[in-house]
Each structure stands twice: as C-alpha cells, then as structure tokens.
Amino acid sequence: TAGTLLASTGNYYGDHYLAVLHGTTLKIVKGDFPSSDSANAPSLTQVASLTVANGADYMSFSPNSNRMVYAAKGSQIVTYDLELRSHALTTLQDPLTRDVQWLDDYHLFAVGKNGYYYDYDGTNSQMFASNTLYHPVTLSDTDKYIYYFTSSEKGAILQRVKLTSD
Secondary structure, three states: OOOOEEEEEEEEOOEEEEEEEEOOEEEEEEEEOOOOOOOOOOEEEEEEEEEOOOOOOEEEEOOOOOOEEEEEEOOEEEEEEOOOOEEEEEEOOOOOOOOOEEOOOOEEEEEOOEEEEEEOOOOOOEEEEEOEOOOOOEEOOOOOEEEEEEEEOOEEEEEEEEOOOO
C-alpha cells in the first residue's frame, strides 16, 4: 500500500478538482488545469488532506455531480463531501470485490453475499437482497425500484425490489 498511487479528476459546480491517493494519504486540490500544450503552470489550492488507514484499491468521484470523493478497500470506504467539507468512514457488511457502485449522488451499493445500500457517510445501511451475484445493480428511471441479480439452479435471475410505498 505504501507505493499505491491513484488519481482522479472531477468537476463540481464548475470547479475542477484533482484527488490523489499516495499510500495512505488522500489529497484533494481545486483549481485550473491548463491544456497540455500550455506553458502556464496549474493554479491549485488544497481542499483536504485525509489519512486513509489501509490505503485503497479504488478511488474516484461519485458519478453525475462529482460531489463525493471516495477511497475504498476491503470493508471500508472513506468519503469526502466537497460541499460540506467533511469526511466519513463507512464499514461495509461484506468486503468489496470490485469498485463501488453508486445508486445516485448520495447512496452507494455494496454487493457481496448480500446486497446493501448505504448513505455516502455510512448511515442508513439497508440490506435489500440476499444471495446476490457480483453483477451490476441499478435504480429504475422512476427511482422506485432496485434491479439486481440472484443465483438459482437455472442460473442468474434478474430481480427487483421496491424502494418506496405508494
């Protein structure tokens, strides 16, 4: 983990961000990135510096708005909220075997033996399915259903669970 180097860029409300994880240190900077043929130096300001205790196998920005920066390894996900300028540690029920899946800008999925979703800061952990497969999970266009896969004797089965009540 000491030599691990991960980097990702994102835009949040018109601001450009760069997140770099080196070993167990996650630094997030904000500023202008000149084009590759420019002689201008980048103008960057540090937004945050966090310790990610075990390093990370995965690190990026949440999809769509890029509001959250996350670093994940094993059963732990560290998130940093660019708007609130706060960080949180989430401990998952099952260890990750692939990158984090996001339900939307604020909620993430973790699919192992069972399927769970979490708020970005680890609160509101909910199991939505058991006997899940390591396949993509998605939210319906109406935000009412989660679609996921389970296994049976005949193979993979597409399932859905209702999130809201009528």
